[in-house]
Amino acid sequence: MTIDTPHPMVRACWTHAEVMDAQSDYPRMLLALTIGLVSGIGAYAVGLPLPWMLGPMIGNTCAAMLRMPVRAPAGLRPFVIPVIGVMLGSGVTAEVFDLLGSWVLTLVLLPVFLACAAGLSFLVYRRIGKYDAVSAYYAAMPGGLNEMMLLGAEAGGDERRIALAHAARILIVITFVALFFGLVLGVSSNGTGASNWVALNAIGISDYIILGGCVALGAWGGKRLRLPAAPVFGPLLLSGATHILGWVTVAPPTIFIIAAQISIGTIIGTRFVGATLAEIRRDLLLATLSSLAMLCVAVGFAEFIALQSGIPLSQAFLAYSPGGLAEMSLLALALDQDVTYVSIMHVIRITLVIAAAPLVFAVLLQNSGK
Structure with a gap:
């Protein structure tokens, strides 16, 4: 597995040639971010849904396929x-506690949804893609990209296939969900998550200090406490607490939301760097079939939840859409949906998959007689 940002002790042992090679990555990262920015502006100009994420994703995916010298700015992640996480936490209010009762059905049905969606996805990769059983299983699990890649590799799967499958899944899901919201549900968004622009000077110095503290302490504390999706969930919890307590009452500046979407979109698009055109075509095709199967299941479950609990179909659909936590939460923010509800459901989804996937795989392997 490629390590984009080595430990300082490792960097200290690099030769001069290796240092020069690492420094040569910076122009490629800058090119990727430039493509992301230009693509975002272009997507915004033509009215593409969620332009600041979809634009960079599409632009850098095309750049990777054309063998342009781009590289993921993974150091920004x-x-x-x-x-x-802090931006998502700003949407948490005291009224959230009054809504917890309406979330029960979503939580109860979540494991059932995961079993149905992952089962269909497994059939796509196993029967159509002809993946080996281990690679097909971990490519089908709607969990975190890094976690599924590592678990799959430990079980003897093809690490590269699993990684490309999850990168393609996230790309396809975000694209489809954004188009679904804009074209089917009629939910429009300029990608900023707010109807009015929030300027940098719209919040005070004390607000910046508190929110900055949530960033640093949340990321550190989340990792120490071993929270699921700690880099985003820790800051989300701290930010949510400060907003509930009234220490901060303002929305984050819009430019931060746009910058985050451009960065994430660029990183997703450049995940295909180094893959052959045949691999990209195959994985995008399989991911499209797999993602559409999972999203069809998500629509059905979301419709049932909306009818039974009164939760809007748009929010239930976002909660069950099998994208990444940060990406789906950003979608909720940009589309002015209930960020807390969507984020918590995705944290629980990823936690369930990471915890259950190895156990279920062991049971299946035992029952298969291998």
């Missing part, structure tokens, strides 16, 4: 993800 440890900074961007906690900031996203």
Whole structure:
């Protein structure tokens, strides 16, 4: 597995040639971010749903397929993800506690949904993609990309296939969900998550200090407490607490939301760097079939939840859409949906998959007689 940002002790042992090679990545990262920014502006200009994420994703995926010298700015992720957590936490209010009762059905049906969605996805990768059983299983699990890749590799699966499958799944799901909201549900968004622009000077110095503390302490504390999706969930909890207590009452500046979406979109698009065109075509095709199967199941479950609990179909659909936590939470924010509800459901989904996937795989392997 490629390590984008080595430990300082490792960097200290690099030769001069290795240092020069690492420094040569910076122009490629800058090119990727430039493509992301230009693509985002273009997507916004033509009215594409969720332009600041979809634009960079599509632009950098095309750049990777054309063999342009781009590289994922992975070093931004440890900074961007906690900031996203703080932004998501700003949507938490005291009224959330009054809504907890209406979330019970969503939580109860979540494991059933995961079994149905993962089962269909497994059939796609096993029967159509002809993956080996281990690779097909971990490629089908709607959990975190890194976690599924590591678990699959430990079980003897093809690490690269699993990684590309999850990267393609996230790309397809975000694209489809954004289009579904805009074209089917009629929910429009300029991708900022707010009807009015929030300027940098709209919040005070004390607000910046408190929110900055949520970024740093939330990321550190979440990791120490071993929270699921700690880099985003830790800051989300702290930010939510400060907003409930009234220490901070303002929305984050819009430019931060746009910058986060451009960064995440660029990172997703550049995940295909180094893959052959045949691999990209195959994985995008399989991911499209797999994602559409899971999303069809998600629509059915969301419709049932909406009818039974009164939760809007749009929110239930976002809660069950099998994308990444940060990405789906950003979608909820940008589409002015209930960020807390969507984020918590995805945290629980990822936790369930990571905890249950190895156990279920062991049971299936035992029953198969291998």
